[in-house]
Amino acid sequence: MSFARHPDAVHVRAPGKINVYLGVGPRHDDGYHALATVFQAVSLYEDVYASASDDFSIAVVGDVDISGVPLDDRNLALRAAKLLAQTAGVTQGVHLDIRKGVPVAGGMGGGSADAAAALVACDALWGTELGPRGLHELAARLGADVPFALHGGTAVGTGRGDVLTPALARGRFDWVLVLSDTGLSTPEVYGRLDKLRMHGEALADDPTELLEVPVAVLQALRAGDATELAPVMMNDLEAAAVVGRPDLELTLADGVRMGALTGIVSGSGPTTAFLCGGPEAARAVQDELKATGREALHVHGPVPGAQIIG
Structure with missing residues (x-):
């Protein structure tokens, strides 16, 4: 169109x-x-x-x-x-x-x-x-x-x-994204996370507003080293997203088996993002994932934000 x-x-x-x-x-x-x-x-x-x-x-x-x-x-x-x-x-x-x-x-x-x-x-x-x-x-x-x-x-x-x-963040980080035919509602994923955490207990009236990103994550980005970044990546929403879409767990396992350094659900999902060791490694992982019938894209970051073109 x-x-x-x-x-x-x-x-x-x-x-x-x-x-x-x-x-x-x-x-x-x-x-x-x-x-x-x-x-x-x-x-x-x-x-x-x-x-x-x-x-x-x-x-x-x-x-x-x-x-x-x-x-x-x-x-x-x-x-x-x-x-x-x-x-x-x-x-x-x-x-x-x-x-x-x-x-x-x-x-x-x-x-x-x-x-x-x-x-x-x-x-x-x-x-x-x-x-x-x-x-x-x-x-x-x-x-x-x-x-x-x-x-x-x-x-x-x-x-x-x-x-x-x-x-x-020094250098370039190469990612393979696996897209999904159906989306996930961000509010529903957050709500599911709350339920997973509650275990029948009431919410705290005044939980802490301050959380911190681990130093190891920032150090890996500053070094521009994907192998350092891979083991410290984390997404608290991933468990809640997988509950709603169990197929994501299989996709995450397959991406790593096919050569990605690690895989993670992006935000509230259902897109999964695989960090790879470089452009060639990413293309290889992309090809293998596509061979299973999945829609896989090779992207890189970081890139600039909103910009006027032309």
């Missing part, structure tokens, strides 16, 4: 992400969980084209299944455009054309990347000039992963994941 793009449209590209490490604290009374995570932006992208319009509208095509993507105010990119207009006092609208390359409901932040790209595109289209800090503040209001999609690279996220600190 394709769509006609206005010649004056602003084109912004934003990356999907992998959670190299994801520690999840207990659920707070407000429903949120404290997080300590390391994001890495990878070379799988969302493309957003913003063109002038009298009202707000959106169209979506994709290299992935887009059947679950809403085209109303539930769409995070559309909400981002309206929030920016409201904040900056813009009276005109925008039409957003989105080409999705990141799996929908796949745990890789595709919707967040759309929102980040929409903020950057509309800021340029309308000349609102909010700057990085202003856009970050709006991104944080839209969702925990949106600020990272703005910045990209590699970063530590704390709080709800929206308090970002850049992390030094």
